Amino acid sequence: MARKIGSRYTAQQVLGRGSAGTVWLGEGPEGPVAIKLLREDLASDQDLVGRFVQERTALLSLDHPRIVGIRDLVVDGTDLALVMDLVRGSDLRSRLERDRRLAPETAVAVTADVADALAAAHAAGVVHRDVKPENVLLDAAAPTGPGGAPPALLTDFGIARLVDAPRRTRATRIIGTPDYLAPEIIEGLPPRASVDIYALATVLYELLAGFTPFGGGHPGAVLRRHVTETVTPLPGIPEPLWQILAQCLAKAPASRLTAGELGDRLRGTLPLLAGVPPIEVAAPDGRGDESRDAYDDGDEADDAAYGDRPEGARRGAVPLVRAAAPDSSRDTHTSIKLPTAEELAAGPPGARRDPSDRGTGHGHKHRAVPAAVRRRRLKLAAAAAATVVAAGLGGWALASGGDSGKHHSRQDDAPGSGAPDHAIPTAPTGTAASPQGGTGAPVALPRWSAFHDLPRAGVSLTGGPRALDLAGTTYVFARGTDQNIWYVTRDDASGRYGFWQRLTGIHVADDPAVVSASPGTLDLFGLGTDGLLYRRTLGTTGGGWSEWFQVDERTKFDAAPAAASSEPGRIDLVGRTGGDLVTASLVDGRWNAWAVVPTPGQITGAPGLVSRRGGTLEAFVVRKADGAVLRLPYADGAWRPTQVVQGMPASGRVEPVTLAGHTCLLAPAPGGSLTQAVSSPAGVWAVQPLREPASSGVALTASGGTADVWVTTADGSLAWASGRL
Template sequence: MARKIGSRYTAHQILGRGSAGTVWLGEGPEGPVAIKLLREDLASDQELVGRFVQERTALLGLDHARVVSVRDLVVDGNDLALVMDLVRGTDLRTRLDRERRLAPEAAVAIIADVADGLAAAHAAGVVHRDVKPENILLDMEGPLGPGGSHPALLTDFGVAKLIDTPRRTKATRIIGTPDYLAPEIVEGLPPRAAVDIYALATVLYELLAGFTPFGGGHPGAVLRRHVTETVVPLPGIPEELWQLIVQCLAKAPASRLRASELASRLRDVLPLLAGIPPLDVDEPDAEPTEAYEEPEYPTLPSEPRRRGAVPLVPGSAPDSNRDTHTSMRVPAPEELSGGPRGTARVPRPTGGARPGAARHKAETVRKRRLTLALAGTALVAAVGVGGWLATSGDDAGATPQDSNTTAPEAP
């Protein structure tokens, strides 16, 4: 059903839903547009509305071929909407879900496009803060690039910053998606341009491997890995490409490349990647998460649990921002230390033995034997106590005759 958005736009049908709102296919004075209508609770927040208006100039001025341009910002009654260019295609997450991983040449070409868009945004003083496959669109009508890749555009600029108002998120909270958060964000520092580079390098790793370098398990464990662990090499890619990934995943923001440098150097390695097939590695096992017990929450059948949608504080309600902007507590320093520094989970060849499998099996056998031994001891003790009670004549008021009539005869 069509609905009016302000005085200039009409929303015709829903294209998708996210944690921050709903994207509609719309029509404006200049033709088809995409309209991101923010949630009603966000639209009713007067502080956010004021911030929305303040960001108008910066968002409308961001014009680049690799950025989904914001054409207008609409504040009308209960409606708070971003009117954006309509991209005929799909998002990178949908492609990953279908193919699991991409050939290195196509993956690098896509990330180079996004780095170009980030370079323009950073030059204009805009930090995206939530770079991830869901926010990268592939233009299916554009010309094919290296490795048969479609042109990539970055979308949702400004949404994380708009939602992250002081009243809505305190200094001890995190706005972002756990798998892609830079270490400085986890440690509570303000987001700078380098957080986008870290997130983009994480996306590149995911396109190559089929999983993120520090993901898996409880969000608390994921955040700790960002701060304490180093990434391990992926087999089958040139050393030049791997060094770029390592540099952009550096813990220190100043050690990472700038977006323009990353785009240029990625294109320099493209000739080395021609003809290399998608990597053949399996995702490592998640670490044991005894320290991060995930609480059980009732969920509706139509609303499946998603990774990253649980709080770091056990017992608190899950955040309503379930996908794009998972709000989490900043871990204390002692929580982040969590043990010695080490390397992240090691990818293994497809079909290979899982790391630590023998150790886990031995530990399981040991625990099972201990349980059986304890059960046997308890049984012997119970039999002994039962026999003692049956043969004892010390009950209050008992007579020798009483004990003789209740005690079993000796064999």
């Protein structure tokens, strides 16, 4: 039966029903249209109606050949409707149900069209938030493209954006389709453009494989996999295409391509894919495409909670609408409560695996919980989501890949205050002082040569550098005024420096940190402009740079981190958040949770970190109250009592290094000079000011009794000197 929608449109025939409303074939003043009539309970929400009206201009302005245009937004009594262009054809989900999977050339051509649509939307400041096959329409009336693919158009802009209003969700729920949700959404972070890229890469994976990379089973399990598991490579596709997929499925939002880059790079792979048949790949755990086992988690109570699952339903989308029958729109939103900080703080500390540990079967990152607790959490989706979010509180290792080479900032959040937004436990402490060695004569201070200028980088440098000597090559890293990390190498035998190189992919807000925990491997840490910590790895024997990985998506830092290695294969980190010193370590491929290191008072500036011998660490920080330099030793598995480095003023990061068995410190001092200090075996510090180039930070390396120092000069370049005890 026909019905009027406002004064201009008539809805004539139902095309499909979904969780947000009903799609009708309609008629308007300019001909046939599609009308999405939202549910009555949504239409009665005055806050949503107001939001609906506010979004009208932005949604109507989306004009692109690959976007299903929104012609009008109608508010009339209890009717709330979007009037859209009518596309003659089917949606991508229907195509998948018919063909199971697409030929790579066809899949890539369709995905590139959708990427073009997202690029236009993101340029207009609109994030789709629900990219999935149901929302991709294939225009059967238009000429086909590569691989016989019909042009693809993206629809349903604004639905998730309208329904997920702040008042409706109260920032404690997540809304979206489980199989396509980006990890940062599951962790409770606000949606940015990168969530659409993750969802579209998931769609491409599904078009190629016939199943999504993390789908199947209980919705809570699906969400957990997005956060904790790395994507399984697909056999039989060219490496360039797999690299694109892996980059866009990275856990770190900043590591993903932009929509424009994704479309361009996908089209660049089309010549490699011509004539390639659909790949043959088995679903995980032996599940076929049409098996109901894809939904079976062995718990009938869960089945009852979510309604009967439709016969023949596939793992491409998890239906969550109670007693909903399959329909053409297949909206499959979920809304799951996130736990409070108090609930999270009650959980046991856990650990994470580093996803850069490829091919070992250790790519998972999860927080350890008792078996009974896991079983209880799997009973309800809300508790399962709590497990997912708790997983984000530990270390989050960063994904690997190649450098994009493009100069973009892809940070998804504005810098925070630095105060921790979740409970951080206290690190183990001990009452005994750390080993200091025997007593003896005072140690002489290093004697430094004159400073010499390094070759200039492509931009002015700022902050303090960091350096690392590795197998006869010294790597010097510094932050440029363009917010990228720059580095130069020096051949230690000849003393010659190479050319400066820039690392793109994220923009950094402070100095980098660098460490080598394994022979031939260098790990670089950068503090993003979003306050989060990122990691990148270099294989110095020809492996090249990985992409940026997030170390932790929940903990925000307000100063540059410091890194050291107290044991082979282990990376130790310290950072400052909210005036506290926090620490975490990567051990056996797992990041442990961040923990607060107790200090006598709040700290300021960035910390320094060094390991003098196996199993020990020394962290150096500046106390905020009086500017005193504090030494915090770690030995025998616990942090020991703090020691004040008497007589050493510091106005910036204290850089430590082990020199001839002693700890040597250099730091910027008030007034623009540098201060150095060296500890005696008895723990007594010899301190001396240096009249050298003023700098906001220094870098130190040492071998035996010889040390090298790099400082940032006033003209934005670096200067270098050597010294001996």
